Amino acid sequence: MFSRAQTILIPVISVALGLLIGAVVMIASGYNPIEGYAALLKGSLGDAFYIGETIRQITPYIFAGLAVAFAFRTGLFNIGVEGQLLVGWIASVWVGLAFDLPKIIHLPLAVAAGAIAGALWAFVPGILKARLRVHEVIVTIMMNYIALHLVNYLVRYVISDEQNTTDRVPESASLKSPFFEALTEFSTMHYGIFIALAGAIIYFIILEKTSTGFELRSVGFNQNASEYAGMNVNRNIVLSMVISGAFAGLGGAMEGLGTFGYGFIHGAFSGVGFDGIAVALLGGNIAIGVVLAAALFGILKQGALIMPLESGVPTELVEIVIAIIIFFVASSYIIAYLLQRFKKGAQ
Amino acid sequence: MDILSAIEILVKSMLFASAPLIFTALGGVFSERSGVVNIGLEGLMVIGAFSAVVFNITFASAFGASTPWVALLVAMGIGGLFSLIHAVASITFRADHVVSGVAINFLALGLGVYLVKAWYGAGQTDKIPEPLYYQKIPLLYDIPVIGPILFNNYVTSYLAIIVAFIAWYVLFKTPFGLRLRSVGEHPLAADTMGINVYKMRYLAVVISGVLGGLGGGVYAQTITQDFSASTITGQGFIALAAVIFGKWHPVGAMGAALFFGLAQSLAIIGSSFPLLADVPNWILLSAPYVLTILALAGFIGRADAPKAIGTSYIKGKR
Structure with a gap:
């Protein structure tokens, strides 16, 4: 049903949309999304200890x-x-x-x-x-x-x-x-x-x-x-x-x-x-x-x-991001459809 | 403890524990009868509990004693809105219903706890100022023996049982119910007869959101009286089990929910009964789930799902 490029593109787009909506949620509730995501990166890959914990997870x-x-x-x-x-x-x-x-x-x-x-x-x-x-x-x-x-x-x-x-x-x-x-x-x-x-x-x-x-x-x-x-x-x-x-x-x-x-x-x-x-x-x-x-x-x-x-952002932000990612991956039909429309529009 | 007071405790705790399950299970019946699997009942309860608690805390001074009832209306509204996400994903975007339901559960819990932390600065809200209370029903309460047992409970428990019969009437005695069920059995045939499959399924999912939200709101305002990540822990899935154990029938689901409510309360208070004290409580806690599996396997009557359950309807495709 989907082309090879789409099978890679759909997960990537879903993750991007999940993070994007996560940023919107942070802005809407009064946090700075850049600080939030910077903290997330630091807390997962920032130093040897965090990397060890991440691998364990x-x-x-x-x-x-x-x-x-x-x-x-x-x-x-x-x-x-x-x-x-x-x-x-x-x-x-x-x-x-x-x-x-x-x-x-x-x-x-x-x-x-x-x-x-x-x-x-x-x-x-x-x-x-x-x-x-x-x-x-x-x-x-x-x-x-x-x-x-x-x-x-x-x-x-x-x-x-x-x-x-x-x-x-x-x-x-x-x-x-x-x-x-x-x-x-x-x-x-x-x-x-x-x-x-x-x-x-x-x-x-x-x-x-x-x-x-x-x-x-x-x-x-x-x-x-x-x-x-x-x-x-x-x-x-x-x-x-x-x-x-x-x-x-x-x-x-x-x-x-x-x-x-x-x-x-x-x-x-x-x-x-x-x-x-x-x-x-x-x-x-x-x-x-x-x-x-x-x-x-x-x-x-x-x-x-x-x-x-x-950054003050509650941990549960990540739950929200994960939920959004699941929605988009599950709704891959609509992403594939939009991708197709987008391609047609470009031609 | 004499027999009568034992029965009183049992009946009361059964009605108390099962009211939220009944509402939510009825929501599940509507959704699944229309062909949309709703694993997201748990999440709908979470969002209902969250909305009711936040409303109760914020507006208790404005609404006074009527606060918990208004809060229930708010929980119903927000539950309905929230379920639209499941509807859009599973009906319009043709997502796998189960996956979308799992996402609903994640989103509800994540969003609820996130907002509680953002607004209250802690993982748990305060106790609600205006919870629901036991209420004596005038006249009926004065009946000797059964009066104090049956007619001194939460009003929501009676409401749940009444709503179950209303749901039965709507689903089985009205044109709307016939259409809703036909969409879940054979959407193509229903479409041919001029029924708007998408509209019916959207309505059914929103009804499940409204009832799920109500169930969560009742749970939070009678049992936990606050909201945190551990407010709703599996009640939505027990409600789902009740839908199946009740064979997708509103009154059956109500009966199953009452029974599961009894099993849950027995697990907590069972140690005070001589006969049950020796039963390990994991068996009582697991009883709803074991029974549901047995029912599905056909050991306790055959439980057949609506024919088109879990399938996305694609108009124009044969």
Whole structure:
């Protein structure tokens, strides 16, 4: 439907419009947008510490974006990344706390536990969709809340002794990186970014270089044609959700083993999973696009934290900007239409 | 605790917790019946809560005791306006309805908290000066036993139940309702019969905004009595669950919302009941969601969505 140039142009225009409208909001509420955006840049890329924090923020975004994007490519909308991320988080922390193993076994085991938990959580909507044609959007939303309440219960009564947080995972299951911490003036940057980038490469290989990926994408394009070609559509639907959930669970493991190093009771969702929808859309559901979009969102989110101090602009400005970006990317039809009109007008 | 006072607490907290859910779920019924998925109910509640609280704080001295009611009207108006964004994106710009709804949720929360910080200099407003109060209904309150239980509640709880029946009448007994539903089942056929598909869908989404705003306004002025990022945390999604569990029927949605309201209040006060004290509260908290999944899967009756739900109508395309 869209030309190659448009697939690049539409996200860029959407981001530009989002930032522009963000500036208008700042002016309308009496702030200086130049100061605001300067503070945002300083707070995300200004020095080594901020860069470290930004990279740490990008890590779960990459996974959340990959999770949403993977399901999208099979024609599924996984809005349950938030919940899958939470169960992945708590599973990895649980394994981290429950065993006493050498790091070379313990850390991979804990990370894998996160992926498996996320995959299991996404298996439910997958199998319901495949077997009973239940729409995955509603089921994944409901699963988010079940995850939230279940995880809070586990933290409070099962993993900890009626505490609001679990213990810290031991060194042998931790992604914490003294090297990066020293390099970035003791930011919370950890080794997770490498796992995330590896995840993006695995995403690319599965979807673009394997016959499984071909089938998954084929089902996304046209279920009937895929069925006719002899593919097992139901199996592919479940597989897509499971892999998507595994990516989400890994995102949770990054938070549980890296950023925080423990699990805690969530009053509400972290928002990383929902932001993943924006990351996937903006990144055009391809690996490199997701990484770039995750980088952008990481910069926005991290930079936002310093905005109130430096320029007085409330942190939530970035939420508004992200919402506007989602609107424009989702409404790409109208942007493409306007681009076409613009071109015709120029001739 | 004797049985009667236990029932009294349960009924009261059920009506108290479910009124906002009923309003919002009814909004969801209108939108989804016209074929527009509305994940943005949560955001519409947020914007309703925000508008009601800000209005209440700002104009309490001017309107006195009638402030919360005027604030509800304001919340309805602003909710309706806000939902236009969803309407434009999903109907005119052909955006994915779910994505647009997600954006509505982001925008509502972002804008609400941003403005609160910009105007009040803190992440949370003060308590509202004029909240809604329990009201005794004259005469009916004097009925022995059931009077004090059923007729000493928030007026908004009764309103919610009345509005549910009005919504049923509008959707199923008027030409307008027939048109609205036809647009959600088969927009092409409706268009052929001379129904303006776009107009009907716009109206339905705006109605959902008005009711969602009302739900948020009621929630903020009865339950939280202030506005912050954590005022509305998932109530919009419970309302969405009620829409589905109620099988896209106004009275069904109301029943589901009452039931979910009961489940929510049980999770909070259940520990004072001997039978429920041993049930982990995450099970009660999760009950609405689990039941909705079971309903969708066909284990509790079949829940079929309107046929054309989630699809953008493109005029002239077959």
